[in-house]
Amino acid sequence: MTPTGAAWRRGGSLLASIACTALAACASPPPLATNRLGMEMALVPAGEFTMGNDASVQEMARLFPGYELARLQDLADETPAHRVRITHAFYMARHEVTVGQFRRFLAASGYVPESVADGTGGYGYNAAYDPSTTKRGDAFEGRDPRYSWQNPGFAQTDAHPVVNVTWNDAVALARWLSATEKHRYRLPTEAEWEYACHAGTRTQFHSGDAPASLAAVANVFDADAAVNWPQWQAYALPAHDGFAFTAPVGQFAPNAFGLYDMHGNAWEWTADWHDDTYYARSPQDDPQGPAEGRVKVRRGGSWHTWPLYARCxxxxxxxPDTRYTLVGIRLVMEAE
Structure with a gap:
């Protein structure tokens, strides 16, 4: 059934969708849905893929020259690579949740983000930072009440991905949408996220194995961002995407599932707890992650992420209560 409260399109025709629902004649869910916050949800088909990284350290060194061997060896939680079946189609947001969508959610629901509710604020970029006194020589500082989803320390419009949002904020958004749209929204599992990122490919990025391929599909740490972090210039993508910080969503080419910014722009929370060794015992069908843990997995990289760490x-x-200038939200919606 088509969920109430959402505007559905099938083959570009809302009328066709209404007729299909009225006649109970739909053979499959519509390929695209738009909810009351303006999130476009793309249908991701069921399927099978290899989850994790099956490249050797030597192969990774060839693909990512210039990285210390220790960084490449410190990717053990991506192994063993294993076959996973996603047994049910699901909808995934074509874009990361935007500042404007999050603002509308807060206004309609009355929810107070954690960074405001607990009074400690978030993190923010400070261009006047002092590398000798700031942790890790970084330009991010916090927690500080002057930073939040409304102010990450750099300019954003309503079209940019919201950041400085916690895992708990993301869950609250999904619960509110579920109640108001009468259809279940949630965070993707790690397996769903990685499957959706690959979109049928078996390469390091959905655009290919070469980091250079990211220039067309992702806002990552590149020559524009490296101006503010010259000490990390060697790890920057040698390209100019025109964005030193976040980019408005949908500025780069989508993957084969029609999903934008799966690499870069903002890290995306998933539903799963993290466990370094989970892949060794993960079930083949629809893995849900460990039953408990201390930290939640985020995926995809951000505008400040080196290409090595933006891979599928x-x-x-x-x-779950972390709020940071690099971390945002992408939701899924279950398909009936």
Whole structure:
């Protein structure tokens, strides 16, 4: 059934969708849905893929020259590569949740983001930072009440991906949409996220194995961002995408599932707890991650992420109450 509260399109025709629903004649779910916050949800078909990284350290060194061997060896939680079946189609947001969509959610729901509710704020970029006193010589500082989803320390419009949002904020958004749209929204599992990122490919990025291929599909740490971090110039993608920080969503080419910014722009929370050794015991069908843990997995990299860490298989993590200038949200919606 088509969920109430969402505008559905099938073959570009809302009328066809209405007729299909009224006659109970739909053979499959519509390929695209748009909800009341303006999120476009693309249908991702069921399928099978190899989850994790099956490249050797030597192969990774060839693909990613200039990285220390220790960095390449520190990717063990991506192994063993294993076959996974996604047994049900699902919808995934074509874009990361935007500042404008998050603002509308807050206004409609009355929800207060954690960075505001607990009074500690978020992280933010400070262009006047002092590398000698700032942790890791970085330009990010926090937690500080002056930083939040509304102010990450750099300019954003309503079209940019919202950042400085916690895992708990993301879950609250999904629960509110589920209640108001009468259809279940949630964070993707790690397996769903990686499957959707690859979109039928078996390469390091959905654009290919070469980091240079990211220039057409991703806003990552490149020559424009490296201006603010010259000490990391050697790890920057040698390209100019025109964005030193986040980019408005959908500025780069999508993958074969019609999903934008799966690499870069903002890290995306997943539903799963992180465990370095989970892949060794992961079930083949629809793995859900460990039953418990301390940190939640985030995927995809950000505008500040080196290409090595923006790959489909790369896993990173934070505690559920983390709010950071690089981390945002992408939701899935279950297909009936």
């Amino acid at each position: 298989a790369y896993r990173n993590w934070n505690s």
